[in-house]
Amino acid sequence: MSKASSNQHPFTDEDLTAFLDGESSHTSNAEIQNALDKDSDLKARLAALSIDKAALKSAFDTIDCGAYSIPNAPQDAHYNHFSITQMAASILLALAIGFSASYLLPFSTKQEGWKDFVASYQALYSTETLAHINQEEADKAKELSRVMAALDIQVSLEKIQSVEALTYKRAQILSFNGSPLLQLAFLSDKGQPVALCIIKNTKNDEVSMNYSNMIGMESASWSKDGYEYLLIGGDDKNLTLQAADYFLKAI
Amino acid sequence: MWFKKKATNEVSNGLNEVYPRLWRYCFALTKSRDLADDLAQSTCTRALEKASQFQTNTHLDRWLFKIANRTWLNDLRKSAVRRGNGLIDVEENDIASTNQDPEVNILSAEVLSAVMDLPIEQRKIVFLAYVEGYSYKECADMLDIPIGTVMSRLAAARKKISKQFKPEGMGNE
Numbered sequence: 001m002s003k004a005s006s007n008q009h010p011f012t013d014e015d016l017t018a019f020l021d022g023e024s025s026h027t028s029n030a031e032i033q034n035a036l037d038k039d040s041d042l043k044a045r046l047a048a049l050s051i052d053k054a055a056l057k058s059a060f061d062t063i064d065c066g067a068y069s070i071p072n073a074p075q076d077a078h079y080n081h082f083s084i085t086q087m088a089a090s091i092l093l094a095l096a097i098g099f100s101a102s103y104l105l106p107f108s109t110k111q112e113g114w115k116d117f118v119a120s121y122q123a124l125y126s127t128e129t130l131a132h133i134n135q136e137e138a139d140k141a142k143e144l145s146r147v148m149a150a151l152d153i154q155v156s157l158e159k160i161q162s163v164e165a166l167t168y169k170r171a172q173i174l175s176f177n178g179s180p181l182l183q184l185a186f187l188s189d190k191g192q193p194v195a196l197c198i199i200k201n202t203k204n205d206e207v208s209m210n211y212s213n214m215i216g217m218e219s220a221s222w223s224k225d226g227y228e229y230l231l232i233g234g235d236d237k238n239l240t241l242q243a244a245d246y247f248l249k250a251i
Numbered sequence: 252m253w254f255k256k257k258a259t260n261e262v263s264n265g266l267n268e269v270y271p272r273l274w275r276y277c278f279a280l281t282k283s284r285d286l287a288d289d290l291a292q293s294t295c296t297r298a299l300e301k302a303s304q305f306q307t308n309t310h311l312d313r314w315l316f317k318i319a320n321r322t323w324l325n326d327l328r329k330s331a332v333r334r335g336n337g338l339i340d341v342e343e344n345d346i347a348s349t350n351q352d353p354e355v356n357i358l359s360a361e362v363l364s365a366v367m368d369l370p371i372e373q374r375k376i377v378f379l380a381y382v383e384g385y386s387y388k389e390c391a392d393m394l395d396i397p398i399g400t401v402m403s404r405l406a407a408a409r410k411k412i413s414k415q416f417k418p419e420g421m422g423n424e
Contacts, residue, residue, distance in 0.1 A: 017402055049413055065275065
């Protein structure tokens with residue numbers, strides 16, 4: 001707290017700010033008002049804290065976000081689209097036949113949102129996160145085999161290391177909502193961290209390649225043979241396209 | 252599940268209306284249009300994921316500002332600084348102005364520049380209190396800080412920006 005210079009009125013700058021902001025519950029407005037009539041120092045201090053709030057608000061009003069679109073709701077919020085009537089009917093039906101209503105409601109266990117979590121995690125990676133990793137080939141192969149086994153995927157180290165412009169660094173088993181999420185980490189020729197992440201596809205559908213930019217990183221995602229894939233990292237769109245195409249065929 | 256459904260609907264239906272203000276707050280935090288886009292989008296995504304936790308019939312705007320603040324602190328700022336986008340002067344941004352009066356634009360640019368030069372902790376409270384018009388208590392709740400801290404940061408910010416743009420008279424306060 002900045003104390004007042006005046007001995008008569010030890011108002012702090014915070015008191016004066018609250019006075020200027022009309023926050024009467026945090027200061028004694030009447031006392032300050034009374035003191036202002038007699039104390040020129042206090043007036044000067046108040047002036048030194050005064051700003052043109054209208055100009056400030058107007059200045060920010062000139063900032064326009066431009067065209068925008070709201071992201072889609074995650075699909076595990078399926079009940080959003082389930083009408084109250086349908087829900088009531090389901091509950092009644094469940095009661096009538098003695099089943100739990102939960103069997104009848106279209107809730108999904110789909111793990112939507114995992115890509116956003118991966119993107120946030122990947123955004124924290126830097127060149128230094130991976131540059132020091134230099135395992136022997138045998139160790140790399142052993143680690144890859146152990147990690148891929150978590151999702152029953154078989155792929156050789158040779159295939160993983162054959163993608164152009166990416167140097168394979170390591171494999172890790174992460175977890176999302178209790179399910180294994182595999183991360184294969186690479187460094188691009190430009191030194192940018194890139195990750196191929198794989199999770200079980202609970203919907204069991206096939207989704208063709210989608211490209212997007214997530215938190216400033218290029219990304220490609222697809223699903224195939226019961227797994228979902230996300231390749232993310234770096235700012236080289238061509239590299240992402242080529243590498244994603246390679247992994248789609250290789251795994 | 253009724254309350255979850257209601258909360259989810261309230262969030263997904265309300266995002267569109269709050270988005271321009273949310274984006275503006277993100278711009279005040281990040282000082283960059285691109286990063287504000289990223290932060291606003293991430294905030295919406297997280298809000299939709301956590302929509303069932305939103306307390307219905309409360310203030311969606313304050314909840315979103317809170318998420319934006321945490322997202323910026325926890326994730327995006329680190330990545331932005333790493334990518335070299337973190338420290339951008341406001342003059343470098345192509346702030347879209349809807350005002351055609353050049354004098355007003357110059358004044359707005361000066362005011363924005365003064366506010367954007369404030370340290371982030373002061374800048375966000377100045378924005379929430381003086382641009383959005385939230386009370387001290389509301390600011391404290393959104394930022395998870397004591398009211399005394401709100402007051403001291405506003406006082407410090409006022410001292411700095413008052414030198415650059417004073418009110419024409421006390422009537423502006």
